[in-house]
Amino acid sequence: MTITEQRPSYRYVGTRPVRHDGLDKVVGKARYAADLVLPGMLYGHILRSPHAHARIVDIDTSVAEAMPGVRAVITGADFPDLPADDPERNMTRNLMARDKVLYEGHAVAAVAAATRRQARDAAEAIEVTYEVLPHTLDILEAMEPGAPLLHDDILTTGLDSEPSEPSNVANRTCYERGDIEQGFASADVVVEGEFLTKPIHQGYIEPHACVADTGQDGKTVIWCSSQGHFRVRSQTAAMLGWDTSRIKVIPAEIGGGFGGKTTIYLEPLAVELSARAGRPVKMVMSRDEVFRATGPTPGSVIRVKLGATGDGRITAAKAWLAYESGAFPGVWAMLGCMCVVSPYNVENFLIEGFEVVVNKPVNAAYRAPSAPMAAFATDTLVDEIARRLDMDPIDLRLLNCPSAGDQAPYGPKWPLIGLRECLEAIRDSEHYRSAPAAGHGRGVASGFWFNIGEASSATVNLNENGTATVVTGSPDIGGSRASMALMAAEELGIDVHAIQPVVGDTEVVGFTDVTEGSRATFATGMAVVEACRDLKGQLRGRAARMWDCDVEDVEWADGRATHSGGEHEPLALADITAEAGRTGGPLGATASLNARGAGPAFSVQVTDVSVDDETGRVTVERYTTAQDAGTAIHPDYVEGQMQGGVVQGIGWALNEEYIHDADGVMENPGFLDYRIPVASDLPMIETIIVEVPNPNHPYGVRGVGEVGIVPPLPALANAIHDATDARIRELPMSPPRVLAAINSGNGA
Amino acid sequence: MSRTHVSCNINGDDVEFLCDAGESLLDALRDEMRLMGAKEGCGTGDCGACSILMDGRLQCSCLIFAPEADGAAIVTVEGIADGDHLHPLQQCFLEGAALQCGVCTPGFLVAAKALLDRNPDPTETEVRYALAGNLCRCTGYDKIIRSVLAAADRMKEEVAG
Ligand code: FES
Numbered sequence A: 001m002t003i004t005e006q007r008p009s010y011r012y013v014g015t016r017p018v019r020h021d022g023l024d025k026v027v028g029k030a031r032y033a034a035d036l037v038l039p040g041m042l043y044g045h046i047l048r049s050p051h052a053h054a055r056i057v058d059i060d061t062s063v064a065e066a067m068p069g070v071r072a073v074i075t076g077a078d079f080p081d082l083p084a085d086d087p088e089r090n091m092t093r094n095l096m097a098r099d100k101v102l103y104e105g106h107a108v109a110a111v112a113a114a115t116r117r118q119a120r121d122a123a124e125a126i127e128v129t130y131e132v133l134p135h136t137l138d139i140l141e142a143m144e145p146g147a148p149l150l151h152d153d154i155l156t157t158g159l160d161s162e163p164s165e166p167s168n169v170a171n172r173t174c175y176e177r178g179d180i181e182q183g184f185a186s187a188d189v190v191v192e193g194e195f196l197t198k199p200i201h202q203g204y205i206e207p208h209a210c211v212a213d214t215g216q217d218g219k220t221v222i223w224c225s226s227q228g229h230f231r232v233r234s235q236t237a238a239m240l241g242w243d244t245s246r247i248k249v250i251p252a253e254i255g256g257g258f259g260g261k262t263t264i265y266l267e268p269l270a271v272e273l274s275a276r277a278g279r280p281v282k283m284v285m286s287r288d289e290v291f292r293a294t295g296p297t298p299g300s301v302i303r304v305k306l307g308a309t310g311d312g313r314i315t316a317a318k319a320w321l322a323y324e325s326g327a328f329p330g331v332w333a334m335l336g337c338m339c340v341v342s343p344y345n346v347e348n349f350l351i352e353g354f355e356v357v358v359n360k361p362v363n364a365a366y367r368a369p370s371a372p373m374a375a376f377a378t379d380t381l382v383d384e385i386a387r388r389l390d391m392d393p394i395d396l397r398l399l400n401c402p403s404a405g406d407q408a409p410y411g412p413k414w415p416l417i418g419l420r421e422c423l424e425a426i427r428d429s430e431h432y433r434s435a436p437a438a439g440h441g442r443g444v445a446s447g448f449w450f451n452i453g454e455a456s457s458a459t460v461n462l463n464e465n466g467t468a469t470v471v472t473g474s475p476d477i478g479g480s481r482a483s484m485a486l487m488a489a490e491e492l493g494i495d496v497h498a499i500q501p502v503v504g505d506t507e508v509v510g511f512t513d514v515t516e517g518s519r520a521t522f523a524t525g526m527a528v529v530e531a532c533r534d535l536k537g538q539l540r541g542r543a544a545r546m547w548d549c550d551v552e553d554v555e556w557a558d559g560r561a562t563h564s565g566g567e568h569e570p571l572a573l574a575d576i577t578a579e580a581g582r583t584g585g586p587l588g589a590t591a592s593l594n595a596r597g598a599g600p601a602f603s604v605q606v607t608d609v610s611v612d613d614e615t616g617r618v619t620v621e622r623y624t625t626a627q628d629a630g631t632a633i634h635p636d637y638v639e640g641q642m643q644g645g646v647v648q649g650i651g652w653a654l655n656e657e658y659i660h661d662a663d664g665v666m667e668n669p670g671f672l673d674y675r676i677p678v679a680s681d682l683p684m685i686e687t688i689i690v691e692v693p694n695p696n697h698p699y700g701v702r703g704v705g706e707v708g709i710v711p712p713l714p715a716l717a718n719a720i721h722d723a724t725d726a727r728i729r730e731l732p733m734s735p736p737r738v739l740a741a742i743n744s745g746n747g748a
Numbered sequence B: 001m002s003r004t005h006v007s008c009n010i011n012g013d014d015v016e017f018l019c020d021a022g023e024s025l026l027d028a029l030r031d032e033m034r035l036m037g038a039k040e041g042c043g044t045g046d047c048g049a050c051s052i053l054m055d056g057r058l059q060c061s062c063l064i065f066a067p068e069a070d071g072a073a074i075v076t077v078e079g080i081a082d083g084d085h086l087h088p089l090q091q092c093f094l095e096g097a098a099l100q101c102g103v104c105t106p107g108f109l110v111a112a113k114a115l116l117d118r119n120p121d122p123t124e125t126e127v128r129y130a131l132a133g134n135l136c137r138c139t140g141y142d143k144i145i146r147s148v149l150a151a152a153d154r155m156k157e158e159v160a161g
């Protein structure tokens, strides 16, 4: 279902054509990075640390180097050591350990050999002498003075006074407004709680993979699975100490990313191995490596306290958030602080966040990074306020709902946003208006995500037969090529299947930032529209030449040029491209821009669950999500993003967690023990697309990729409480935890 | 190490290849036969991306030793269409937007074909359980389930018509 505020009607935008890259994907022809085979290709394999924290005393590669088929062996010493202030230094030290290993799975050495087995056997024959160090796995423990230190140069920033001793706390972020004492003093109800979440993995089905082919000319070509091949180029260059012009990156089809493929793991290793061996090198991670060595999203400890008046107005919020970043600091606590109370207008608040390093894999972004944990805390407490006041949870949220002009907790004034419309869409939905079935519990929650703009480029070329090729620099991770084609079709007025959308490599299209922050359809789409508008100007000029008239007398509409005086028969786009050789040559346009004004995204969700009181198993019986898409360019893929986000959130809420043993070794690095949702766990995910157009985009697009994952954590916690009276404040809400909560009667 | 000789039928073609005794059928399909449709998502039988039909039965090709395929008839995603004529499942997956990244799609198509071959009229619940061995992280399964049900309807119509 789509609920549209007020937007123009379009011919192509908002339709549901079969996507252009679909056919290859249903016949098994689509080329992912692991599918590429080059002549003479070798296979790479990485040796990883068995220890959570250890000093590397010695690495002896001599036995490995002499083994059959082995063509190259590398260690951290083969890469330049970047200076301490280099922003990519931590990335390089994550890809290949130097001096110390900081988590189990940290790469220590790599081998290239003729076969996969030879490469693996040789990697295992590398002898590493470690001096095992004490490790720390728990956020709160890692924050204590005297905890084992991962780095001796982390001095917490953002404190009132600069610390003299290093610690595991990289920074403190703080947002403050109003008078919090006063805010709580004016509250009639005060609720508070501590919420705990574990690291969880993005869980893309395609493991990281790349092929690198380094030539004798000192240049290399990389084929890889990435959300951003320009970042692959810059990060690979940084790690190798190369100029970026020596590196060409060709994006393969990508088998899921969700944020986890916004950084690199393999590429510089493959390039270096290829350079040494003089042959192409393929590297493909196993699932086990994906879990142990690539980015989970942080575990967290979040304490929130909210106060509200008797009629439901939230008067004050206090939040303390600690996010574990894994072995190197990230920006996770800061993002959590920016999101924690954003779906609410709160006049008085104090929000403090801490970024903590622990001996676990380095975190990467995961879909609306840091927002779901923060929402878990806040939206669970908002539910408690609604219960205390005997108010409808949607009415309570509507009462505190921000709208355009209100000041967001993290600073700026809200632009036009669609939270209210999403709340109303759920309130008015058939799901919400019908009572839950007997024995089922119902939960509601809302979620916020910023969305981002950033740099994008697009080139649109008109072909002689009147078709168009749209080349962008945004890897397509969820149907964005179809969206680009739809916007181009709308602009040019030609059929969407007369447009061939292509993701170009780093040498054929202008710089484009990573596909992240729900930005591709927004920002890259804007570049496509701009290039098409340039072309429309050119097309008018060509028609004027063909008619020998003033360009002012030519109009472009519905894919054809018309003469304002009606003196000439209209010219279709194909009529003009067919004559292009005689009117000035090929028609093409390029646009590169820095997109601003990505409209913030909100989602509101309702779910009904049943809880088996003998096993503690939670079954999601019904689920409805409403989300503001601005304008849904291709509604199928908007719904797909909404549904995919919800189900990832359900997995996070109910099942998924990293489990480490006391030595810091991951105990569940496979899909058998790290259980993501399967089809039989789920109902259909009902979607309501809300369209409050973003005034900063030519078609009103907001990013849709991320916010859907935010509400499920609190929505399910609230539904479980409704069903059982048990308030669960720790994820995952797996059967043993739910059962324990029911049996301890911890109702709130 | 001496290599094992395997003869089998893949997607209607009689083929022969050499493989290592311990090599998985998935690796043999990809490395020896260059059939890249079946994907490796886990290598441990947990994701279904490598699904194939072997003598009509749905299998994870990552769990089968390549020499076990000797004499067998194998169908991979590349063999589902009838020439240029897509299988109704493929057509319905396209029309129903049942794929985002598409890396799970070959496995789902093969598993769904195995289901419809044996049960042409499944309920939603039957489809959900039949596909429970296939992981998709992108779609939340909704559009996959709908597309399989739509394909079943279309095949029934074709039979009836
Ligand atoms: S690769 Fe065979 S089941 Fe995952």
Ligand code: FES
Binding pocket: A205, A255, A256, B098, B099, B100, B101, B102, B103, B104, B105, B135, B136, B137, B138, B139
């Ligand atoms: S479409 Fe990406 S895993 Fe299913």
